[in-house]
Amino acid sequence: MEQRIRKAVFPVAGLGVRLLPATKTQPKEMLPIVDRPAVQYVVEEAIASGIRNLLFVTGRGKRAIEDYFDFAVELEYELKNRGKEHLLGEIRGIVNSAQIFYVRQKSPRGLGDAVFQARAFVGEEPFAVLLPDDIIMSDSPCLFEMLRLFAERPGVYVALIEVPHSEVSQWGIVSGREIAPSLYLIEDLVEKPEPYEAPSNLAVVGRYLLPPSIFDALAETSPGKGGEIQLTDAIRKLIGKEPIYGYRFVGEYFGVGSKLGYLKANVAFALKREDLAFEFRAFLRDLVERGII
Ligand code: UTP
16 A cells, blocks of 8 residues: 555635634635735645645635635736736745645535545545644644654554643543654544543644545544534544554644634744844834733
């Protein structure tokens, strides 16, 4: 079986209820973190990790994502006339360096169901899943590090962060043991446990390396927490059949599907920008001096 991971799946069919009303008429994945849509950060992570075949699992109202990762002939013509074609150069680079595919999830029945829609695209190969809600700021891309680990030890991989015990019920939580620095062999996973039933405070975030056998597991997975088909429940079915590893990444995590996470990401990424950081930092300092923060 082919063991190199060449394909990435981006589920973008969720409703984005937590970011309403902004997401009433626009996909949450298109909301900008500074001046780039959230989805671009994860697409760039996949490309920087060497993956060129990208599948978006879209749904109703997500057309803007398709238009974004395409040429905009008239706009590009106008920009060229004004000597500003560089403004779209980055996206042109993405469009030219990747092959982008789309499939629709007919209704938002959960992340597991969204991943299931990728079955024909994936075929019999292991593949990556990246959630555009989960943006990771790190020196080396999280996915790249997971692929490196996978090359040494094939298996199922999830990315992990430590969360406060009081917040475990918002996450998929794992139990396992650390077998190498930052690498865990996972023994169990539970979606959104109550704090008293949580086996740890290690939470799964939106980077996965999955085997094709996940599709049979998903086909047998009934709706779980929240009435949705949960990817975590399907991964759980692979325990004992495949080794399941967790990679506790080094970097900063932003859950941009929530208002607070979205705001934090904007601040953190703006502070990293050479063209903005100086004035933005001065603005924040002024807020501190005036006792506003
Ligand atoms: P979330 O549960 O965080 O996304 O799913 P959501 O449902 O859009 O958000 P809220 O809770 O309503 O605010 C995580 C990822 O899975 C995708 C989402 O687009 C997001 O990237 N997803 C979720 C789907 O593609 N389909 C679904 O049915 C559910």
